[in-house]
Amino acid sequence: TQHSSRAGQFFSRLLVPRDEVPRAIKEVLQSYRAKKIPFTRQTAVLVQAMAPADFSGVLFTRSPKNALLAHIEFTAGHADKLVAGREQPQECFFSRVTGHSRPWHRQCQHMLQAVFFAGMQIEELLGNPQDIEWTFDARRQRLYVVQARPITRFLYSQEVQEEQDKIARLVTEGAESAARRKWEIHPLHEVVPQPGTFTLSLMQRLYSLQGSLGAAYRQLHIYRQDLPSPAPSLFFHRLFLEHPGAFCFLGPRFLHWLSLQWHAFALRCRPARYFQPLRQQLEAMRSAPFPACPAKAPLPMQARLLLDQLHAFVHTVYPLAFKASLLSLLAHGASQPRPVPTLAGTLAQDLHTLAMRRTLKDFMAKWGYRSFNDYDLAAPSFHEAPKQALAYARRFRDYPAVSMADNAGPLDVLSESIRLKEETKDFAIQWLRRRRPWFLALGRRLHLQPCADVFWLSWDDLRLLAEQPGKVNVAQSIARQKKCAEIFWKLPLPDVLTLEDSFFVDEFQLLSRPAAAARRLPDLAGRPLSVRKPLSGTIAVYSEERARHPVFYKGKILVTPFLQPELVGLYGSVLGIITERGGTLSHAAIVAREQGVPVYQVPHACTLLSDQAFVRLEATGDLYVET
Numbered sequence: 245t246q247h248s249s250r251a252g253q254f255f256s257r258l259l260v261p262r263d264e265v266p267r268a269i270k271e272v273l274q275s276y277r278a279k280k281i282p283f284t285r286q287t288a289v290l291v292q293a294m295a296p297a298d299f300s301g302v303l304f305t306r307s308p309k310n311a312l313l314a315h316i317e318f319t320a321g322h323a324d325k326l327v328a329g330r331e332q333p334q335e336c337f338f339s340r341v342t343g344h345s346r347p348w349h350r351q352c353q354h355m356l357q358a359v360f361f362a363g364m365q366i367e368e369l370l371g372n373p374q375d376i377e378w379t380f381d382a383r384r385q386r387l388y389v390v391q392a393r394p395i396t397r398f399l400y401s402q403e404v405q406e407e408q409d410k411i412a413r414l415v416t417e418g419a420e421s422a423a424r425r426k427w428e429i430h431p432l433h434e435v436v437p438q439p440g441t442f443t444l445s446l447m448q449r450l451y452s453l454q455g456s457l458g459a460a461y462r463q464l465h466i467y468r469q470d471l472p473s474p475a476p477s478l479f480f481h482r483l484f485l486e487h488p489g490a491f492c493f494l495g496p497r498f499l500h501w502l503s504l505q506w507h508a509f510a511l512r513c514r515p516a517r518y519f520q521p522l523r524q525q526l527e528a529m530r531s532a533p534f535p536a537c538p539a540k541a542p543l544p545m546q547a548r549l550l551l552d553q554l555h556a557f558v559h560t561v562y563p564l565a566f567k568a569s570l571l572s573l574l575a576h577g578a579s580q581p582r583p584v585p586t587l588a589g590t591l592a593q594d595l596h597t598l599a600m601r602r603t604l605k606d607f608m609a610k611w612g613y614r615s616f617n618d619y620d621l622a623a624p625s626f627h628e629a630p631k632q633a634l635a636y637a638r639r640f641r642d643y644p645a646v647s648m649a650d651n652a653g654p655l656d657v658l659s660e661s662i663r664l665k666e667e668t669k670d671f672a673i674q675w676l677r678r679r680r681p682w683f684l685a686l687g688r689r690l691h692l693q694p695c696a697d698v699f700w701l702s703w704d705d706l707r708l709l710a711e712q713p714g715k716v717n718v719a720q721s722i723a724r725q726k727k728c729a730e731i732f733w734k735l736p737l738p739d740v741l742t743l744e745d746s747f748f749v750d751e752f753q754l755l756s757r758p759a760a761a762a763r764r765l766p767d768l769a770g771r772p773l774s775v776r777k778p779l780s781g782t783i784a785v786y787s788e789e790r791a792r793h794p795v796f797y798k799g800k801i802l803v804t805p806f807l808q809p810e811l812v813g814l815y816g817s818v819l820g821i822i823t824e825r826g827g828t829l830s831h832a833a834i835v836a837r838e839q840g841v842p843v844y845q846v847p848h849a850c851t852l853l854s855d856q857a858f859v860r861l862e863a864t865g866d867l868y869v870e871t
Contacts, residue, residue, distance in 0.1 A: 427484030460566030640813035770846035
């Protein structure tokens with residue numbers, strides 16, 4: 245029927261000799277009566293010639309768990325035990341878009357491909373996804389389709405399917421090389437692990453060549469013409485940056501590199517030419533009057549004024565931070581990293597003081613505008629949530645009170661660029677967080693409960709509220725965004741995502757990663773991000789639950805997927821840090837150099853290293869697992 249396939253409800257007899265066919269037909273009819281299935285004299289019993297079966301199985305042309313996969317389960321011989329659930333089958337998944345499969349079965353891959361393509365033809369002929377039983381004669385290389393019926397129930401999420409379809413269009417509409425495209429998780433997720441909808445849409449604009457990053461390149465006159473835009477792509481409520489092909493855009497990429505080298509040379513020769521205009525711009529922005537929050541304005545005007553402020557942030561304020569970051573990268577390429585006093589280190593020391601002495605008043609006067617999650621406006625500031633400030637400060641109890649950067653010596657180009665980078669980013673954070681009341685006022689105007697749900701609206705939603713407020717179903721949009729985020733955050737996506745990975749998203753851990761227990765731990769190669777210092781000790785893998793109990797990491801080597809800013813609170817208690825990814829100029833790496841804490845970047849460390857393993861790290865970054 246339309247809603248029930250009757251799978252397994254009818255009795256079947258296999259390998260029936262010719263003289264026993266009448267009795268087998270009677271047994272089938274009696275099974276109808278036993279299961280109270282109505283039948284008449286015209287009710288048919290299907291009699292088929294027995295197909296030879298070296299292999300048998302079942303194909304779902306659309307996997308119930310994944311909209312872009314076909315799912316095959318198979319076994320040697322006949323499939324009666326398989327379809328009855330008494331035998332554990334082998335399985336294979338095929339991408340409905342590319343035809344690629346996982347896992348690869350060397351001995352019978354040709355057979356599985358024949359089953360998949362035959363199933364897709366049957367689905368096209370019958371007009372809907374099919375549950376197909378089949379057998380295969382290996383000697384004659386012949387496939388027999390025994391039965392086909394519609395699939396009546398799917399378990400996959402509609403939201404996941406829409407994301408997969410969005411990526412699949414890159415294959416069907418893109419170039420021939422689209423199937424080889426790769427995306428890497430955006431560095432934003434190091435500081436905002438689970439961003440809301442507005443934060444994602446804002447960051448897309450900040451890191452676009454049409455947004456803040458492009459404005460910074462243009463103002464510094466760094467060549468970027470004809471290069472692919474590094475604007476983040478939004479997949480599964482995460483931002484990804486696309487990897488350019490190894491041999492694509494060689495000319496523009498060379499010109500971009502040449503432009504960077506010229507600016508690095510000019511920065512060393514005439515640093516004031518770069519730093520002085522940047523500081524003048526920063527001081528001008530600091531002295532600009534702060535506009536009042538339009539809490540009583542009509543809804544469209546309130547949304548429009550908020551969008552104007554956000555537009556100013558993207559095209560005027562944050563390009564300043566990107567310019568300072570680019571200058572620090574240029575200066576870093578020609579200098580040896582060394583301890584430099586920074587605002588990040590000062591904040592960490594003040595959090596340590598707050599944890600030890602609970603001097604909340606002094607801390608709030610200096611840092612009350614900051615938050616435990618600065619770049620996500622959905623997170624309240626320390627002024628709004630003093631208890632959260634105290635809880636956050638407890639992570640910094642073991643932070644060293646004395647910094648190696650206190651005796652850093654005279655400023656050079658690298659030191660000045662890093663200081664300027666810290667100042668501009670702190671100003672940008674302060675500027676953005678002072679607009680949080682504007683969002684909350686808009687949430688109250690929209691009668692949201694709680695009003696902080698307004699941060700689940702995207703930039704486009706805000707634009708529609710300003711232009712056509714009647715066309716926005718705010719409650720429905722927020723509910724959908726929350727549901728999508730809850731589903732997508734649970735998906736085990738890899739750090740580097742390919743199109744094939746997106747098709748196999750639900751089965752990624754099962755099919756793409758061998759079990760850690762079955763994998764021999766090899767020696768690993770890394771690179772230092774902080775002081776070069778050999779390490780030996782026991783591993784402690786970082787988790788949010790353990791972060792609340794810093795004593796767990798004391799005297800151990802901390803292993804983490806990335807350098808979260810709050811890790812600096814552990815610098816006084818850990819021997820060192822191993823991170824899967826992270827940059828030399830990230831906040832946590834800069835503060836690590838201040839404190840003399842060794843940090844090494846070792847790819848796949850969280851997968852290959854486990855708690856209580858004893859490792860030895862040389863100053864070069866070479867890691868050895870001791871037995």
